[in-house]
Amino acid sequence: MNLLKRLWGRTTLDGEKLAASDDLQEYAQIHLLAEFVETRPLHSTADQQRWNRVLPRPYQETIQLFQKQGWLEANTLDQYRVTPAGRPFVQRYRERLEAEKAAILPQVRQALEARDTSEALEIRRRYEARFPLGKADWTGPEPQLNHSALTRRILFLDHWLLEGLSLETVEWLKLYAAEQHLWGAQWRLSPQEIPAHVEQELATSGLDPVEATFWKAQQLILYVENHDTWQRCKGGDHVRRMEIVGPDDEHTCEHCRQFRGQEFLVARVPELPHRDCTSIVGCRCRYEPVLEVDDEDGL
Ligand SMILES: [Zn+2]
CATH class of the missing domain: 1.10.10 (Arc Repressor Mutant, subunit A)
Structure with missing residues (x-):
């Protein structure tokens, strides 16, 4: 010793x-x-x-x-x-991490452009495996088994959220949303990163282009996640009810507010996003499965 x-x-x-x-x-x-x-x-x-x-x-x-x-x-x-x-x-180490992040982002973007979401997730996993505890500080939680399948759904989404937008803008938005979803992270773009056609088409929403693109992309992600939650609850025997949850702040509209905290049978739950939502950032409501306490007691 x-x-x-x-x-x-x-x-x-x-x-x-x-x-x-x-x-x-x-x-x-x-x-x-x-x-x-x-x-x-x-x-x-x-x-x-x-x-x-x-x-x-x-x-x-x-x-x-x-x-x-x-x-x-x-x-x-x-x-x-x-x-x-x-x-x-x-x-020195932080600069190195920043450089590695800057190098990996385009690789994932390229895989997503090719619509290869499995490859994109593989790149993310390889990147994160190099961190001492297996996780970068800016990425989301450990991806679920169907993570890349959900990212894929964003890329192939056909939904009224995208109504009225040109194909070019739709593709651009999907890629931005898919990228954030794949990494499990949220970020706003700089104004220079937003193409003029996207800026023009989303300018009507009362938000600046950075916020407008951010929230539109969030809407796509949220829709895919909500739809997945609903499908899993509908297909399983364990969840009978779902609660509608969401933030309550200056951007919460009266329509959405009346649903906050309400529980519904899975078969009767209102569709999300709410079509009547009037918030400038869009509907942020999400489904939360209600766990049946009685069933747990029986075990
Ligand atoms: Zn809502």
């Missing part, structure tokens, strides 16, 4: 090298360091165990090693923070 302690006491880490390394064990250390940019306590025991699986040394040892390098400091409340000496490595 003493010998180990001495050896380990002398360990010097090369932050630049670790931040740029292709070896998961190496860059995982800077990834961990980066978690302490904002002052915070150590990770939960469960998370420490997950980190143990990817770090070259156990989590606790790694933290102590960071402190020895002068990269991390603890305050009297046992909260940790990256020091000015550690910051350049975190910065």
Whole structure:
């Protein structure tokens, strides 16, 4: 133990090298360091165990090693923070992550343009597998089994939400929606990313082009997700009722508000989105399966 302690006491880490390394064990250390940019306590025991699986040394040892390098400091409340000496490595690592994100997005977009949603999801999985804990910080939860099938439904959607739009605009919107759905993330575009024809066709909605395209795309995603929820509830024996849920804010219209929190038998549930919704961002209502508490008790 003493010998180990001495050896380990002398360990010097090369932050630049670790931040740029292709070896998961190496860059995982800077990834961990980066978690302490904002002052915070150590990770939960469960998370420490997950980190143990990817770090070259156990989590606790790694933290102590960071402190020895002068990269991390603890305050009297046992909260940790990256020091000015550690910051350049975190910065270098973040730039690297940004570059990787910028490189992967077009690859997924290309697969979606080819309508190959399985391939698009494969690219996402390969990208996320490179993260120490298997997940990027900007993507959605672990995709469900039918995730790429739902993304595909967006690309082939035929719905009144798209009425009155040119084919060109419809295709553009579907791609924007499918991309967000595939990643499980939401983002607004910059005005330069929105083609003139899309801008013109969506300009009537009372929103600027960035907001108009964002909300229209959200509508497509929400429709596909709602439809899927409804189909699964209808096809199964476990759910008899669905609740209509949704935000209650300045964009919630009176029509949608009257349905909020109401439960319906699956066969009688109103269709979403509400056609009579008058919100400028569109109907944001969603179906929530109602779990039957009595059935659970019987088990
Ligand atoms: Zn609604």
